[in-house]
Amino acid sequence: MMTDADHVRAGLVVIGAGPAGIAAAVVAAERGVRTIVIDRGLEPGGQIWRHRAGAKLPATAMHWLARFGHCDAELLSGASVVDARRAADGVDIVADRGGRPLRVHARDLVLACGARELFLPFPGWTLPGVVGIGGAQALLKSGASFAGQRVVIAGSGPLILPVAASLSHDGARLVTVAEQASGAAVARFGAGLWRSPALVAQAVRYRARFAATRYRTGTWVTAAHGTERLTHVTLTDGSRAWDEAADVLCTGYGLVPSTELARLLGCTMERGAVVVDARQVTSIPRVYAAGESTGIGGAPLSIVEGMIAGLAVASPGAIPASLTRRRSALHRAATRMHQAFAPRQELRTLAAHDTIVCRCEDVRFGALLTASCARQAKLHTRAGMGPCQGRICGPALELLRGWSVDTVRSPIEPTSISVLCADDSDGASASDSASTGADTGSSFSSLAAGAR
Amino acid sequence: MAGQASARNGTRTTGAPDVVVIGAGIVGAACADALSRAGARVLVLERDFAGGGTTAAGMGHLVVMDDSPAQLALTTYSERLWNALLPELPTNVEHEACGTLWVAEDEAQLDAIRAKHRVYADAGVATEILDPMQLASAEPQLRPGLAGALRVPEDGVIYPPVATLALLERACTAGAELREGVRVDAIGEREVHVGGERIVCDAVVNAAGAAAPALTPEIPIVPRKGHLVITDRYPGFCRHQLVELGYLASAHTMTSESVAFNVQPRATGQLLIGSSRELAGWDPAINPTIVHRMLDRALDFMPALARVSAIRTWTGFRPATPDKLPLIGAWEETPGLWIAAGHEGLGITTALGTGQLLADLVLERTPAIDPAPFAPSRVHATAAAH
Amino acid sequence: MDSSTRVVRITVDQQIVEVPAGVTVAAGLLDAGIWSTRTSVRGEARGPLCGMGVCFECRVTIDDVSAQRACLVAVREGMRVETTSVHAAQGGA
Numbered sequence: 001m002m003t004d005a006d007h008v009r010a011g012l013v014v015i016g017a018g019p020a021g022i023a024a025a026v027v028a029a030e031r032g033v034r035t036i037v038i039d040r041g042l043e044p045g046g047q048i049w050r051h052r053a054g055a056k057l058p059a060t061a062m063h064w065l066a067r068f069g070h071c072d073a074e075l076l077s078g079a080s081v082v083d084a085r086r087a088a089d090g091v092d093i094v095a096d097r098g099g100r101p102l103r104v105h106a107r108d109l110v111l112a113c114g115a116r117e118l119f120l121p122f123p124g125w126t127l128p129g130v131v132g133i134g135g136a137q138a139l140l141k142s143g144a145s146f147a148g149q150r151v152v153i154a155g156s157g158p159l160i161l162p163v164a165a166s167l168s169h170d171g172a173r174l175v176t177v178a179e180q181a182s183g184a185a186v187a188r189f190g191a192g193l194w195r196s197p198a199l200v201a202q203a204v205r206y207r208a209r210f211a212a213t214r215y216r217t218g219t220w221v222t223a224a225h226g227t228e229r230l231t232h233v234t235l236t237d238g239s240r241a242w243d244e245a246a247d248v249l250c251t252g253y254g255l256v257p258s259t260e261l262a263r264l265l266g267c268t269m270e271r272g273a274v275v276v277d278a279r280q281v282t283s284i285p286r287v288y289a290a291g292e293s294t295g296i297g298g299a300p301l302s303i304v305e306g307m308i309a310g311l312a313v314a315s316p317g318a319i320p321a322s323l324t325r326r327r328s329a330l331h332r333a334a335t336r337m338h339q340a341f342a343p344r345q346e347l348r349t350l351a352a353h354d355t356i357v358c359r360c361e362d363v364r365f366g367a368l369l370t371a372s373c374a375r376q377a378k379l380h381t382r383a384g385m386g387p388c389q390g391r392i393c394g395p396a397l398e399l400l401r402g403w404s405v406d407t408v409r410s411p412i413e414p415t416s417i418s419v420l421c422a423d424d425s426d427g428a429s430a431s432d433s434a435s436t437g438a439d440t441g442s443s444f445s446s447l448a449a450g451a452r
Numbered sequence: 453m454a455g456q457a458s459a460r461n462g463t464r465t466t467g468a469p470d471v472v473v474i475g476a477g478i479v480g481a482a483c484a485d486a487l488s489r490a491g492a493r494v495l496v497l498e499r500d501f502a503g504g505g506t507t508a509a510g511m512g513h514l515v516v517m518d519d520s521p522a523q524l525a526l527t528t529y530s531e532r533l534w535n536a537l538l539p540e541l542p543t544n545v546e547h548e549a550c551g552t553l554w555v556a557e558d559e560a561q562l563d564a565i566r567a568k569h570r571v572y573a574d575a576g577v578a579t580e581i582l583d584p585m586q587l588a589s590a591e592p593q594l595r596p597g598l599a600g601a602l603r604v605p606e607d608g609v610i611y612p613p614v615a616t617l618a619l620l621e622r623a624c625t626a627g628a629e630l631r632e633g634v635r636v637d638a639i640g641e642r643e644v645h646v647g648g649e650r651i652v653c654d655a656v657v658n659a660a661g662a663a664a665p666a667l668t669p670e671i672p673i674v675p676r677k678g679h680l681v682i683t684d685r686y687p688g689f690c691r692h693q694l695v696e697l698g699y700l701a702s703a704h705t706m707t708s709e710s711v712a713f714n715v716q717p718r719a720t721g722q723l724l725i726g727s728s729r730e731l732a733g734w735d736p737a738i739n740p741t742i743v744h745r746m747l748d749r750a751l752d753f754m755p756a757l758a759r760v761s762a763i764r765t766w767t768g769f770r771p772a773t774p775d776k777l778p779l780i781g782a783w784e785e786t787p788g789l790w791i792a793a794g795h796e797g798l799g800i801t802t803a804l805g806t807g808q809l810l811a812d813l814v815l816e817r818t819p820a821i822d823p824a825p826f827a828p829s830r831v832h833a834t835a836a837a838h
Numbered sequence: 839m840d841s842s843t844r845v846v847r848i849t850v851d852q853q854i855v856e857v858p859a860g861v862t863v864a865a866g867l868l869d870a871g872i873w874s875t876r877t878s879v880r881g882e883a884r885g886p887l888c889g890m891g892v893c894f895e896c897r898v899t900i901d902d903v904s905a906q907r908a909c910l911v912a913v914r915e916g917m918r919v920e921t922t923s924v925h926a927a928q929g930g931a
Contacts, residue, residue, distance in 0.1 A: 128873040128885030138889030143861020418758040421747035761905035
């Protein structure tokens with residue numbers, strides 16, 4: 001009953017085809033490294049470079065996607081990594097590609113798994129019609145239309161601008177845009193962008209596309225209402241509260257690094273991100289990390305880190321100083337962004353006792369109050385036991401309760417049983433004598449004798 | 453609902469406890485419950501949080517097993533206690549009275565099943581032999597060509613972490629106190645040492661499971677690692693707990709690694725797939741080779757599992773003794789010390805029976821079953837014999 | 839959506855629905871006005887949240903294979919989508 005897996009061997013395997021993964025793969029492949037890229041999505045680009053056929057992307061994105069298309073790196077799309085293990089001569093990756101197992105063995109590994117949105121629970125946030133800010137962008141770019149829908153955006157971070165612009169362009173009726181950070185914090189951040197006039201220009205262009213809609217700062221959503229679908233939301237600016245009718249609420253409070261694979265391999269983490277050195281090497285030799293998983297910093301930083309990782313894989317030579325300088329400058333910019341858009345205190349107290357926190361298992365906030373750690377909460381309430389494996393409720397609970405995430409084990413994404421027991425071709429023990437099974441005593445002693 | 457703050461604090465905090473129970477796993481909880489309800493003042497000391505050790509890792513099956521007459525007696529006794537108690541416990545204990553099907557692959561195994569049927573009958577446990585057609589009707593997802601099965605209707609499944617909390621809540625209602633996050637440094641004569649503090653008592657119960665030897669070094673318990681896989685929700689896929697006959701041999705032998713088919717329907721509709729046994733020290737890492745073999749075995753019996761979505765895998769450490777029986781009784785070398793540990797893969801099933809038996813022994817009441825096979829003193833006899 | 843976009847016909851809970859070609863199943867469902875992809879453990883309606891395959895709220899059964907994330911699968915002519923969260927007893931073909 002063993003399933004044949006697709007087997008691939010490479011010099012370098014890159015996990016994630018977003019900006020960091022693409023940059024790393026391009027740079028390594030152009031220098032002769034046999035490179036495989038594994039990506040969950042249907043098309044390369046990750047989240048930020050997602051595009052509908054024929055849609056226009058920024059020049060940088062077009063440049064890198066074109067180079068990626070032309071280089072010798074092989075892209076395996078629609079594949080979700082479920083396991084990764086260090087081997088004597090590299091790493092073994094197991095992925096689920098359309099329900100079939102895919103095994104990749106490579107000498108070097110670049111983790112470019114990106115990030116996901118931070119969702120904070122509030123009453124009604126689980127209603128159909130409530131989506132992420134990045135979530136709305138992803139849905140839009142994968143073919144959804146919000147034309148004619150009344151949309152409220154209430155969340156945080158620079159992501160709000162391009163998403164508001166995209167939705168507006170698509171024909172959505174943008175009712176209001178609410179940024180939880182204070183006006184002063186946003187203004188300081190904007191002023192700090194003087195170093196990057198291109199970014200300022202881009203922000204102005206985005207804002208212009210939804211010029212008719214009010215962009216409020218120091219304002220956040222406290223509740224979503226409706227029965228089977230969103231009908232209206234309650235917003236507040238700290239002194240007064242009011243309702244807005246809405247079909248769609250886009251909410252999200254910035255990004256958190258996706259680090260499951262890094263943690264599975266045992267990489268050192270710090271403040272929720274993968275620790276890397278100047279060459280983007282993690283605490284594990286020949287395992288690199290680049291992009292948002294090393295710390296949220298946006299596409300330009302991801303590209304630089306990806307390039308450095310690709311160069312480091314391809315050669316032991318020094319990394320060009322221009323790249324390391326650029327990386328430092330972008331790190332500083334990222335720090336400014338984090339400071340400006342940090343979630344305010346009020347967001348931690350929005351959840352009521354009956355507000356769902358774990359969406360997979362319908363665990364409400366009140367049920368979690370007696371637990372002192374994530375694992376205890378999980379065992380006693382089932383929070384985190386669902387298919388998302390705690391990816392949505394985990395970061396929220398880290399903010400709300402101070403719990404660090406539980407340990408990670410394979411499979412790091414749900415996968416079919418057939419993928420989980422795919423043939424281990426590295427000299428697996430012969431098919432179980434259990435299939436003969438007749439005399440239990442002797443069959444198990446022969447099993448014991450034959451087992452590795 | 454089990455788990456409320458009231459379970460954490462007893463109503464009495466002054467005065468020395470009569471009994472200190474070390475370990476708030478399901479066995480410790482059952483001991484605390486039985487002792488408290490008999491009037492003893494109980495203090496439970498738990499290193500991490502209640503029900504978080506081996507208790508949390510297992511399958512939660514309530515199953516009568518006949519590897520030995522003593523095991524049959526203890527599992528039968530304890531299962532009766534569970535079936536009487538479970539209707540009173542909260543629904544999040546997730547009791548599924550699904551019964552067990554011991555599956556026979558061929559005629560030889562069918563003979564073994566008939567023998568098992570007689571043994572169970574002699575012990576007063578009702579069972580039923582299913583022929584291939586009845587088996588297919590009872591479990592449509594089992595592959596065709598099996599020889600039959602033995603159905604044990606009184607068996608079932610529970611969710612142990614919450615069952616543990618429920619038992620502790622009962623104990624605390626009867627006056628017990630639970631302290632979590634407390635590591636016991638040493639056991640003395642009628643006392644325990646906790647971070648420089650001496651807690652004096654009449655009796656100490658070492659119910660620390662696979663960690664029991666850390667406090668009582670001569671206890672011959674070793675960790676026997678097992679893997680489990682849980683799936684997404686597929687209600688109706690499997691109606692009974694399913695076990696292959698080879699499970700007994702896998703549990704019986706102490707050598708090397710083995711896997712045996714064991715699938716359970718959970719109250720959530722998820723399928724819990726096991727089982728594996730290996731001696732790997734305390735290494736909790738998932739062993740992919742063992743997982744592969746375990747799942748291949750499961751696919752042998754239920755081919756449709758191939759497309760079922762698996763959400764999580766984990767490992768746990770069964771406390772294993774050389775003769776497959778737990779240690780329940782006095783540890784004569786240390787006055788006042790009692791042991792309730794070493795239940796291997798039957799900790800959930802035998803928790804209530806263990807608690808009752810231990811309480812009977814401590815309080816010098818007549819136990820309902822013969823305690824001799826579980827006497828910790830047998831360990832010395834075995835050691836002396838070598 | 840411009841008028842030259844092709845459409846494909848899929849069935850959603852046995853109803854035929856036309857969606858633009860080349861979109862994901864999640865996007866197609868939204869375009870068809872279907873914002874609820876599953877029913878939660880306690881019976882609440884749920885729809886896509888993260889759009890990128892992390893939250894699993896959009897999981898549907900596609901052509902008898904359960905637990906597919908609709909936001910990660912492109913629509914195909916004749917595809918059968920079921921949005922019930924409780925999988926059929928057969929557990930997939």
